[in-house]
Amino acid sequence: MIPGPGWIEIDVDAIAHNVATVRRELGTTPLCAVVKADAYGHGVDLVLPVLMAAGVDTIGVTANEEAHGARRRGFRGRILRVRPALREEIEDAAAADVEEWAGGLANAREIDAAARAIGRRIRVHVSINATGLSRDGVDLGAASGREELNAIGALPGVHPIGVCAHFPCEDERDVAEGAEAFRIQSAHTAELLGTDATDALERHCATSFAALTVPASRFDLARVGAALYGDTSARTGPLKQALRLLSRVAAINVYPAGSTVGYDRTHTTARASRLAVVPIGYADGFHRVLGGRAEVLVGGRRAPVVDRHAMNTVLIDITDHPAVRVGDEVVLAGAQGSDAITMRDLEHASGQIAADLYTAWGRLLPRRVRGGEPS
Numbered sequence: 001m002i003p004g005p006g007w008i009e010i011d012v013d014a015i016a017h018n019v020a021t022v023r024r025e026l027g028t029t030p031l032c033a034v035v036k037a038d039a040y041g042h043g044v045d046l047v048l049p050v051l052m053a054a055g056v057d058t059i060g061v062t063a064n065e066e067a068h069g070a071r072r073r074g075f076r077g078r079i080l081r082v083r084p085a086l087r088e089e090i091e092d093a094a095a096a097d098v099e100e101w102a103g104g105l106a107n108a109r110e111i112d113a114a115a116r117a118i119g120r121r122i123r124v125h126v127s128i129n130a131t132g133l134s135r136d137g138v139d140l141g142a143a144s145g146r147e148e149l150n151a152i153g154a155l156p157g158v159h160p161i162g163v164c165a166h167f168p169c170e171d172e173r174d175v176a177e178g179a180e181a182f183r184i185q186s187a188h189t190a191e192l193l194g195t196d197a198t199d200a201l202e203r204h205c206a207t208s209f210a211a212l213t214v215p216a217s218r219f220d221l222a223r224v225g226a227a228l229y230g231d232t233s234a235r236t237g238p239l240k241q242a243l244r245l246l247s248r249v250a251a252i253n254v255y256p257a258g259s260t261v262g263y264d265r266t267h268t269t270a271r272a273s274r275l276a277v278v279p280i281g282y283a284d285g286f287h288r289v290l291g292g293r294a295e296v297l298v299g300g301r302r303a304p305v306v307d308r309h310a311m312n313t314v315l316i317d318i319t320d321h322p323a324v325r326v327g328d329e330v331v332l333a334g335a336q337g338s339d340a341i342t343m344r345d346l347e348h349a350s351g352q353i354a355a356d357l358y359t360a361w362g363r364l365l366p367r368r369v370r371g372g373e374p375s
């Protein structure tokens with residue numbers, strides 16, 4: 001079989017480097033390595049062995065398949081789900097011993113019902129709205145919130161072992177204020193849930209940005225995802241971007257000055273221009289919003305994406321790159337030579353967070369591995 005015309009390449013050594021760097025930064029705070037969305041598109045099958053070799057003993061998942069896959073590969077540590085789940089998922093996840101995220105009373109009742117069905121209590125982390133995300137946390141600012149925590153504490157199948165929250169913003173002050181509110185409200189939560197939970201609740205709210213920017217947000221566990229893959233806006237020790245998006249030049253043509261280029265004629269050539277077709281498009285997760293805005297690397301130098309591009313092709317202007325030939329490698333994300341298309345570059349071009357792009361690439365494109373072999 002020939003390789004696809006577009007692919008992602010995962011550098012497992014970069015992930016190992018990032019895991020070590022993050023753990024050094026965290027000091028004594030335990031790490032929950034988040035591998036949701038198939039390890040942010042990087043592939044749980046590639047990432048888990050790196051985590052296990054590093055001795056990471058807690059992972060965060062969303063889908064059951066990630067939890068079952070981790071158990072199949074011999075992971076014996078804790079598996080924490082980082083979103084509220086459906087009842088069928090909860091019942092099915094019990095076989096992998098997943099700790100559930102209790103997202104309010106109605107969701108906790110589903111966990112309770114699942115516990116009855118499987119015949120044992122389920123360990124849960126109770127989400128509170130201390131940070132103001134207002135997504136799935138119980139709000140202690142309202143009288144009903146306190147009653148809800150009482151009610152959750154009384155559910156026989158629900159065993160609260162943790163209290164958690166999630167930050168809405170990657171902003172230092174916002175995180176610091178949210179962490180302080182979480183410190184106060186998490187203590188209160190333990191009381192409201194009932195006595196047997198009071199002394200033992202594990203407190204956690206930090207993500208990559210929070211944990212690496214505001215140490216006071218770390219509490220008893222840091223749930224870190226993006227930084228492990230080298231994608232964070234936190235100012236931290238050098239992390240390495242683990243993912244590259246690649247393709248190759250399929251066609252090269254020259255068009256006279258004044259030619260309109262691509263769908264809707266959004267680009268007009270100012271001079272005779274040499275344009276190259278790269279066979280990857282929005283159906284491959286290279287979102288259409290990047291058309292006319294992103295840059296790629298070819299021959300180690302930047303070239304602009306000029307068209308409002310197509311389902312399976314983008315056009316780049318290589319007029320200033322006379323050496324480029326059909327078949328040459330094109331890097332749409334990551335390094336080539338001494339330059340790199342960074343996640344920040346892609347965010348500027350797309351107006352979206354980079355994870356919105358690369359999690360889709362992980363689903364849509366073939367993956368190749370780099371590193372990981374003993375040298």
Ligand SMILES: *Cc1c(COP(=O)(O)O)cnc(C)c1O
Pocket residue numbers: 034036082083166206207208209223224225226227
């Ligand atoms: C994804 C997620 C994390 C990890 O966030 P990063 O910014 O990728 O480190 C932590 N907690 C929850 C609830 C999440 O959904």
